[in-house]
Amino acid sequence: MHGRPRKATKQEDPAAAAAKSARLRVLQSQLLHFHHNRIYTKEAVSVSSKLLDINPEIYTGWNYRKLAFQHNLKEVSDTDTDTETIKSAIEDELRMVEVALRRNPKSYGAWYHRKWILGQKLVLANFDHEFRLLDMLLKADARNFHGWNYRRFIARLKDVSEEEELKFTMDMINTNFSNYSAWHNRSMLLSKLLRKKVKGFHEEESILSDEFELVRQALFTDPSDQSGWFYHLWLLDQTSTPHKPHLVSSWPSDKLNIEISAQFKEKCERFPIIFCFNQQVDGVNLATVTVNSKLVSSEHITWKPLSANNSRKSKIWVAFLQNFNKYCDNSEGLSVEISLHCCESIVHLKFLMKLSHMDHQGKNGDGFEELFLWDCPKSQEINPYLVSYDPWRLRVESVEEDAKWHLDTLSAEIALFKEMSECDEDSKFVKLTLARLLGAHNSIKSGGSSYFEEILKLYDDLIKLDAPHFSYYRDERSLVLLDQMTSSKDSLVEYCSRCENTSFSCINPQLCINFSGLNLTRIGFVERLLWVQILDLSHNNLTSILGLEALQLLVCLNLSHNQIMSFTALEPIKSLQSLKVLDLSFNEIGSHPVDTTRYLCSSPLSHTCNVTETMEELARENIKIGDFWEAILLFESLQLAQLDMQGNPVTNERFRVLVEKVIPCLKWLDGKPVR
Amino acid sequence: MGELAVEKHAQYILSVEKRKDDFESLVMEHLRLNGAYWGLTTLDIMHKLGSVNPDEVVTWILSCQDKESGGFGGNVGHDPHVLYTLSAVQVLALLDRLDAVDVDKVSDYVAGLQKEDGSFAGDIWGEIDTRFSYVAICCLSLLHRLNKINVEKAVDYIVSCKNLDGGFGSIPGGESHAGQIFCCVGALAITGSLHHIDRDLLGWWLCERQCKDGGLNGRPEKLTDVCYSWWVLSSLIMIDRVHWIDKNKLSKFILNCQDLEKGGISDRPDNAVDVFHTYFGVAGLSLMEYPGLKPIDPAYALPVDVVNRIFFQK
Numbered sequence: 001m002h003g004r005p006r007k008a009t010k011q012e013d014p015a016a017a018a019a020k021s022a023r024l025r026v027l028q029s030q031l032l033h034f035h036h037n038r039i040y041t042k043e044a045v046s047v048s049s050k051l052l053d054i055n056p057e058i059y060t061g062w063n064y065r066k067l068a069f070q071h072n073l074k075e076v077s078d079t080d081t082d083t084e085t086i087k088s089a090i091e092d093e094l095r096m097v098e099v100a101l102r103r104n105p106k107s108y109g110a111w112y113h114r115k116w117i118l119g120q121k122l123v124l125a126n127f128d129h130e131f132r133l134l135d136m137l138l139k140a141d142a143r144n145f146h147g148w149n150y151r152r153f154i155a156r157l158k159d160v161s162e163e164e165e166l167k168f169t170m171d172m173i174n175t176n177f178s179n180y181s182a183w184h185n186r187s188m189l190l191s192k193l194l195r196k197k198v199k200g201f202h203e204e205e206s207i208l209s210d211e212f213e214l215v216r217q218a219l220f221t222d223p224s225d226q227s228g229w230f231y232h233l234w235l236l237d238q239t240s241t242p243h244k245p246h247l248v249s250s251w252p253s254d255k256l257n258i259e260i261s262a263q264f265k266e267k268c269e270r271f272p273i274i275f276c277f278n279q280q281v282d283g284v285n286l287a288t289v290t291v292n293s294k295l296v297s298s299e300h301i302t303w304k305p306l307s308a309n310n311s312r313k314s315k316i317w318v319a320f321l322q323n324f325n326k327y328c329d330n331s332e333g334l335s336v337e338i339s340l341h342c343c344e345s346i347v348h349l350k351f352l353m354k355l356s357h358m359d360h361q362g363k364n365g366d367g368f369e370e371l372f373l374w375d376c377p378k379s380q381e382i383n384p385y386l387v388s389y390d391p392w393r394l395r396v397e398s399v400e401e402d403a404k405w406h407l408d409t410l411s412a413e414i415a416l417f418k419e420m421s422e423c424d425e426d427s428k429f430v431k432l433t434l435a436r437l438l439g440a441h442n443s444i445k446s447g448g449s450s451y452f453e454e455i456l457k458l459y460d461d462l463i464k465l466d467a468p469h470f471s472y473y474r475d476e477r478s479l480v481l482l483d484q485m486t487s488s489k490d491s492l493v494e495y496c497s498r499c500e501n502t503s504f505s506c507i508n509p510q511l512c513i514n515f516s517g518l519n520l521t522r523i524g525f526v527e528r529l530l531w532v533q534i535l536d537l538s539h540n541n542l543t544s545i546l547g548l549e550a551l552q553l554l555v556c557l558n559l560s561h562n563q564i565m566s567f568t569a570l571e572p573i574k575s576l577q578s579l580k581v582l583d584l585s586f587n588e589i590g591s592h593p594v595d596t597t598r599y600l601c602s603s604p605l606s607h608t609c610n611v612t613e614t615m616e617e618l619a620r621e622n623i624k625i626g627d628f629w630e631a632i633l634l635f636e637s638l639q640l641a642q643l644d645m646q647g648n649p650v651t652n653e654r655f656r657v658l659v660e661k662v663i664p665c666l667k668w669l670d671g672k673p674v675r
Numbered sequence: 676m677g678e679l680a681v682e683k684h685a686q687y688i689l690s691v692e693k694r695k696d697d698f699e700s701l702v703m704e705h706l707r708l709n710g711a712y713w714g715l716t717t718l719d720i721m722h723k724l725g726s727v728n729p730d731e732v733v734t735w736i737l738s739c740q741d742k743e744s745g746g747f748g749g750n751v752g753h754d755p756h757v758l759y760t761l762s763a764v765q766v767l768a769l770l771d772r773l774d775a776v777d778v779d780k781v782s783d784y785v786a787g788l789q790k791e792d793g794s795f796a797g798d799i800w801g802e803i804d805t806r807f808s809y810v811a812i813c814c815l816s817l818l819h820r821l822n823k824i825n826v827e828k829a830v831d832y833i834v835s836c837k838n839l840d841g842g843f844g845s846i847p848g849g850e851s852h853a854g855q856i857f858c859c860v861g862a863l864a865i866t867g868s869l870h871h872i873d874r875d876l877l878g879w880w881l882c883e884r885q886c887k888d889g890g891l892n893g894r895p896e897k898l899t900d901v902c903y904s905w906w907v908l909s910s911l912i913m914i915d916r917v918h919w920i921d922k923n924k925l926s927k928f929i930l931n932c933q934d935l936e937k938g939g940i941s942d943r944p945d946n947a948v949d950v951f952h953t954y955f956g957v958a959g960l961s962l963m964e965y966p967g968l969k970p971i972d973p974a975y976a977l978p979v980d981v982v983n984r985i986f987f988q989k
Contacts (some may be wrong), residue, residue, distance in 0.1 A: 001703075002900065004947040006934060021698045028704065032752045058705045060754045063800060112802040143897070145850045152848055180895045184850045187839045226883070226895040234839050280870070309867035468889075468921035472882055475919075544915060569915075593970035593979070594962055596915045599864035604986045605974070607821060608867035611987065626987040 027051040031061055040068040049096055056100035056107040066116060069093060086122050093117045098133070105137055111146045115153055130154045142172060143181050162189050163200070177218040180227040187234050204238075205405045211235055212413065229429045233436070236413075239406050240440035245279040245343040249391075251530035251553070252351040256388060257333075259356040259508040270577070271321040271353070272552040273301075273338065276527035280313040281343055293336040295321060306549050308571050308601055309608040316550045318575075356508055368641035368667050372581045374536060374558050376497035376512040385511075385531045386496065389489040403444050410441045428466040431458050439480065452484040471521070474541075479524040485515070486528040499534055499556075507553065512536060516558070523547040537562070538583070544597075548572040556581035560644065565592045567630035571601035574637045583644040585670075590650025595630070603633060612636065614662060628658060635662045642668040677930045679960060680938065681967070684953055685723040687938030688714040691950050703949075707750040708739055712762040713954035715769055719978050720961050720969045729770045736763050737775060745777070745784035746798070756798045757788055761810040764817050768981055773818070782820035785811050793828030804845045805836050809858035813975060816865050817985060830868045833859050841876030853884060853893040853906040860910045864974040869914065878916030881907050889924030890943075900942045901932050901952045904959030909973035912962055922963045929956045 031051050034044040045068050052061045069089060076085050094117060100110035118125045131154065137147045155165055166189045172182035190211070193201040201207060212235055218228035251274040252258060273291075275284060284303045291301055300322070305314030321336070333354035340347045417434040424430055435458040438451035459477040463470045485491055497512045512534040520540040526547040529535075534556040537545075542562040548554070549572035557579060564570065564587040573579060602608040614636045615625045625632065631650075640663055645651045656669060666674050692714060694700050703710065711732065718724045739747045739759065746755025747763040760781065767773045788796045788811060795807040808829060815821045835847045836859060842851025843859035856877070863869050884891040884907045890899030891907045904925060911917040931944045932952070939948030940956035958976070961968040972982040 001949050001951055002942050002946075006941060006945050006947050017698060021696060021701055024698065024701045025696070028701070035754075036752065055702050057702070059756065060705065060748070063754050063798075066800060108802070108804075112800070115802075116800065143894075145844070145852060149844075149846060149849050152846075178896060181850050184838065184840070185848075188848050191839065230840055230880070230895065307870060309870060311868075311870045313870070468885055468924060469882060469919060472879065472919040543918065592964065594912065594964050594973075596912050596917055598972070599867075599869055599913050599974055600915055602867075605982065606865060606867035606869075607816070607826075615987075626983040629983075629987055 024051075024054060027054070028058070031058070031064060035060060035064045035067075038067070038071070040071045044068070049099075052096060052110075053099050053103065056104050056110050059109050062109045062113045065093065065096065065113065069117070083123065090117055090123060101137070105141060105144055106146055108146070111150055115150065118154075118157065125154070125157060127154065127158050138172070142176065142179050145181065148181055148185065162193055163198070165189055166193070173214075173218070177221050178225040178227055180230070183227045183231045187231060208235060208238055209409065212409065216416070223424070223427060223429070226429075229433065232433060236433075236436060236440060239409050240444060242278065244345075245277050245281045246345045247275060247340065247343075247347050248278050249276045249527040249530060250274060250347070250349060252349065253388060253531075254349045254351070256351040256385075258351060258353045260353055261356060261508050269323055273319050273321065274530050274550065274552055275317045275340065276530065276550060277315050277317075277343065280311075280315055281317075282313045283342055284317040284340075288340065288342045289319075290339045291321075291336065292338075293321075293334060295323075295334055295336065306575055308574075309606065318552055368580065371668055371671065372556060372642055374538070374556075374583070376499045376514065376534070376536070378497045386489050386493060389492065389528075391487060391525075391528045406444055407441065410437055410444070413437050414441065426465065428462060431462050431465065435459060435462070435476070442483070450484075450487065452480060452487075455480050456484075474519075474521050478520045478522050481518065481520065482515075482524045486525050507533065510534060510555075512556075516540065526550045533578075544569060545572050549575045552576065552578065554579055558583045559587065560585040560647075562587050564589060566595045566597060567634045568595055568597040568601040568603075570634055571597065574602070574634060577639065579638060580640060581642040582638075582640055584648065585644040586647035589645075589648040591648075601630075601633070603629070609633070618658075618661070623658065628655075631655070631658065632662055635659060638663065640666055642666075644670055646670045677927075677933075679930060679957070679965060679967075680933055680935055681721045681723070683935065683938035684933075684940070684957065685718060685721060685726065685938075687934075687948065688718060688950060688953065689726060690938075705749040705753055706759070708736070708747060708759040708762045708766075709749065710950050711736070712765050713950045715766055716971075716977065717950075717954045717957045719769055719981075720957055720971060722967075722969065724769070729772065732766065732770065733772050733775050736766060739763065740776075744799075745780035747781075754798065755784065757785060757795065757807050757810050757814070758797065760785060761814045764814050765975075765977055768817055768977060768985060771981075771984070778818050778820065782815055782818050782823050785814050786820070786823035789824050789829065793825060793830070793832035795829070805833055805843060805855055805862075806845065806858045808833055809862040812862045812865050817975065821866070826866050830863065830866055830871070833862055833868075834871050837871070841873050841880050851880065851894060853881070853891075853903050853910070856881070857906040857910050860913050861974045861976075864913045872914060874914040874916060878911065878914055878919055881911050882916065882919035885920045885925065888928060889921070890928035891920075891925065898943070899928070901929055901940055901959070902942065902955040904929055905955040905962075905976075908959050908962050909976070912973040917962075926960060926963055926965065929959055932956060 027047060027050055030047045034047065045065065048061050048064050051058060073086060073089060076082060094114060097110050097114040100107055104110070134147055134151050134154070137144060166186065169182045169186040169189065172179050173186070190207065194204050194207065215228050215232050215235065219232065251272065282305070286301070289303060301319045303317050303319045305312060306316040306318055307314045333352045335350065335352050338349045414434065414437045417430060417437060421430045421434055435455050438455050442450045456477060459473045459480065462473045466473070485495060495514050497514050499510055499512045510533055513529065513532050514536045516536045516538040518540055520537070520542060522542065522544050524547060527550065530550060531553060532551055533553045535551065535554060536558040538558045539561045542559065543565060545559065554576050555578050557573070560583045564584065566589060573582070599606050604611055612633065615629065615632055618632065619625050643659065643663070643666060645659070659669065660666060660674055668674065691710070715724065715727060715732070718727065738751050739749070740763070741748060741755040744755050746757065747760045748755050749759045764773070764781065767775060788798070788807070790796060790803070794803045795811045796803055797807045811824065812821065812829060815823060833843070836843050836845070836849065838844060838851045840851050842856050844850050844852065845855050849855070860872065863871060883895070884893070884903060886892055886899050888899055890901070891903035892899045893903050893906065908917065911920065929940070932940050932942070934941065934948045937948070939950070940953040941948045942952050957968065958971050961971040962973060964970070970979045971977065972979050975982050
């Protein structure tokens, strides 16, 4: 099936070709005949040998041989010649496999037959022979993964230590640096040895330093071979990612005074508490989190991970204080203390919720009697949340202590790669690795000089240098830009504005974060924006909004003029129960037959939810739910008051009617009042 | 850019169905059921499924079933194996004839292949491979019988095959390979378990499969091949990172692999065509929204309208 030229290099004689086909046809039918009639004589078995020699892919042939092997062994009576007979039978099978492997060294059937025979453990395997066979095959093709997998099997059978196998990978790498398979095996073995803290592998830092030295040689010897670059990325990850998960931010943050608007306190019954970790964690529950307050005792608080499926782990955990508005009445406000004992970190938070009597110019109702407009002028007003804004606030001290070796190693690598990039302007891997190194350094070292401008320039260079992958670089660039914009209150204040007609939410003040028009392709660093209620992301290049699910306080979201391609891409919004205003106008929903987020949302296709009641109801009204399931599942979970969908190919009269059915509390659709 | 020669490819596929006696066909006889799936799905994507007689196909498929175990062999008289059982179920789904089988008998056969550690064997002889995890999960899901296996353990086993480069191998510790990655990502997608994947890390490894000729290879430092237009592309789509490759260049590569005289698509330009690469080339173009083709579902590897019919129509 692979690698055969279209025009045959030499014309085969038609008579010879016919004879070859006839022979194969005869052997195949004979095999099936013997197999179905359980005939295991020497002659029958030799037919299978001839057949498998011509075509080792006929799996029924290997099955037949296993049955013949079992049958013929059973026939042998209990005499002293037993082991000889068994040995000889095994030899026959092993020889058959070697014949087949000569024909096709990647034959699944052949390799498994050998494993099956030796796995029976009827006799002690001839390990020398097995390793010699492997050496020969891996010498012919060092990337043959069947060979590597079989080697793992034999090593386990012989109980070879992982350290010895590690030496083998070193031998293979020394023979030829360009051996991804060897580097892969090396990384797996090292990980295991480090994790198990095997003797000689305690000092993770010195082991990693040695590996950096080793991969440096590979990269200098042959910078065009990819293997070294992937290995280096793994080493970088080991050097920059903390092993232990820890809390990176929370809402509310410590020592915060929160103002609750008196006018709407009746409407505001739920108040979210959000924890953001640096990795997916579980174990956030009543046992690990204590909440002290007049309002409620810990038992009435349920912690849930935010995820699109039934995952028990998440980076973001949320709980809600119910009926808190009833307790905010006195002048002292409501004090809440939270202690989190999770993931080897202990964090204490204390915040105060107070009632404020702000004049809302006589507006009543729930605040959506008028259209919400996105014209928010920039504000120089003091934003209490920005005053206390510090993205590094929860930096656990121990992370800084451990970081010395990591920072030193990163600095050394950075110096090296800067040198390399001066010598080789055109190497994308050098530039990309340097950008990653600088980014890793940024993420560990708080404050001080950060490398934002350098990294942004590197990604701009990469977009020109490696055009086919420009989308990847744009995504990385967006993240760096967001990092820069949210790195301090001075940088973030540039993007703040005050919304005029905000009379619907209970937490004051209602400030808008305006990230529009920044060519953003994706979202990041949401842990720094947990307090945001109004967010303008319009006029960007967003195809994904992953991360927004953390912004549990969000009331108004503007995603207009982006490149959202489907309703399933909006899955993160489903968990935003406070969301009232959503602008999706001028995106690409309805113009893409292939949905790239089809399996990243909750749906019957991935067994993460069933066909809902709303869907069944609509089906009864003869609406083809197969055509609209994505929109139905999204909108039925929201309590929107205002929605904009114009400028998307999916939006037509029929669709508008469906939306009004699915969102009964909707007041405004595409700028016009509903009914 | 050249065009997809839909008529030629349809004729090529129909001719393969008739050709059974030359050496090349004989050597593939044991996987004819896979061939039926590749050929018929390609025809459907090109809106040409009407040229086939569904009753004949269904009759032949049923004749490949092993009455005792309930599983299907690659051809009449060949031993049952999970690979061919999936193809049988997929073709029946395509033709909307899943009623032709005893669903519980087939699903019991597949479910019975799950091991203690959650892995799946291909057949009674016990070869373990994450390919079989995907095949079993996909098959059972299409039959609405996923509850017959221990899904959590199945997912745990697949996750144990995750590598440090973000990819997946055939067994724990096995090197990342685009084919295995498709199988693991597909299985995790169908079971709502994609959160186990570091999508940025894997997405980058996958997008680096695109080489200078615009085609995709299966792992670093290997040759490009049209079949990776499926394995790599569908994986990228399932994790929403397909925008990280250059689709135009890939489409050009696939179209260059067509045999415009005789029909069919080959692994590389100017190589011999076969139905396997014809399917993967056309399916890859479908994933890239090539005009005139039906969209294909990246996880179930069947047209989207077929999958929607199975999951949204009671």
